[in-house]
Amino acid sequence: MLPPPPSALPAPSLALCSEQDVTRLVHDFYARVREEPRLGPVFAARIHDWDAHLAQLVDFWSAMLRGTRRFSGAPMPKHMAMDELDRDLFDRWLGLFRLTTAECGNPAMQRLADDVAERIADTFWRRFQMLRWPPLQVVGAARPD
16 A cells, blocks of 8 residues: 555644653553564563663654654664564564554544654665665676676
């Protein structure tokens, strides 16, 4: 399914949702992640202080949904160092995220959060593939001398 055009998505704003909404989304979602048979062990192996991690994730999603500027961090390098990533893990992560946003009772927040999550998963997966697998030679392409 194609993502909605940018004009159809709500903009991040303080009016879109409350901090309580963001906190509930993050905590409910990661409670599901921790119970998921494939995702749970991946997170358990790396997250040793869940309170601190959840606080950082609330800051991230507050920035994405409310436009706050509390988040600081660089998640890409940490994720790219994880050799066990595969498309199934990203799909499971997205499925649980969409399930959680569907229960939030805020359709505008759901649309924006789902779009952001889709873009994150796509970006991370594409970067992971580029780092792990060299480009394939195009059949019929000129070979370098």
